[in-house]
């Protein structure tokens with residue numbers, strides 16, 4: 284991700300952070316939130332030991348209260364205003380995590396020591412301005428413990444018209460080569476807007492496998508809430524093939 288895009292993301296969330304935090308209150312009453320919360324609760328509680336978690340693109344900390352048996356949570360976000368809001372996240376009184384560290388940074392350039400986390404999740408991040416890449420998933424892979432897991436969502440391209448789908452596929456492919464900067468030729472957005480990324484299930488499975496992950500489930504899900512509207516692919520993968528779990532996800 285280039286600096287220009289990073290700055291546009293920062294600007295967008297600088298202006299909307301407090302509204303976003305207020306919307307968390309509404310979102311947390313909805314079924315979609317409840318469903319995601321159950322998944323995160325099940326995943327975090329499934330290790331049989333207190334774990335360390337990374338929320339990549341944590342925003343205002345909407346899912347902090349869902350985590351179980353978590354001794355340490357790192358909330359990473361590129362927007363300092365969103366991190367400021369995450370100091371008092373929704374359902375703060377239910378947050379059971381012993382230690383929370385809020386870190387300002389871009390997930391694409393951030394580094395953590397190997398095997399820092401048992402669980403990495405990222406919700407509502409891959410789509411508007413932030414793309415998925417093999418490079419990023421490989422970093423997640425490195426940051427996970429041997430039985431670690433990653434859970435994220437991304438916009439589903441399967442419902443886009445064919446021409447748009449082809450354009451997006453080329454655009455996503457070029458995203459892997461930021462140095463060429465030719466992705467811009469495929470952009471039709473206004474200069475100040477953020478690029479939008481969509482993925483097919485096959486693309487995500489390919490990216491996960493190429494990064495060393497074992498995909499457990501990649502499945503489409505309607506997301507009815509105002510800020511997460513649209514059809515998303517929800518993706519769960521483990522670092523080792525022992526980590527496959529039938530716990531919470533429909534078959535890929």
Ligand SMILES: C[S@@+](CC[C@H](N)C(=O)[O-])C[C@H]1O[C@@H](n2cnc3c(N)ncnc32)[C@H](O)[C@@H]1O
Pocket residue numbers: 284292296339340341342343344345346359360361362365388389390391405406407408412413
């Ligand atoms: C739609 S919000 C979702 C926030 C939170 N995960 C949630 O579900 O409420 C997207 C968040 O991702 C952050 N973000 C976007 N691109 C990022 C990047 N490259 N690195 C770190 N954070 C990023 C934004 O600043 C914003 O807080």
